[in-house]
Amino acid sequence: MKNEQKKGIKLTGILFNAIIIGSIIIALTSGYKLV
Structure with a gap:
């Protein structure tokens, strides 16, 4: 039980x-498009 919980937290x-x-990459790419 404890092991399963740890695995879930890691995931x-x-x-x-x-x-x-992903959000940082999207923000950077959209930022470049605006410039």
Whole structure:
């Protein structure tokens, strides 16, 4: 049970990082298009 919870936390952490990185890339690309 404890192991499963840890795995879930790790997965959400990876997903959260991916979303942040994705938003930064989108913000940068749209920023370049505006310039």
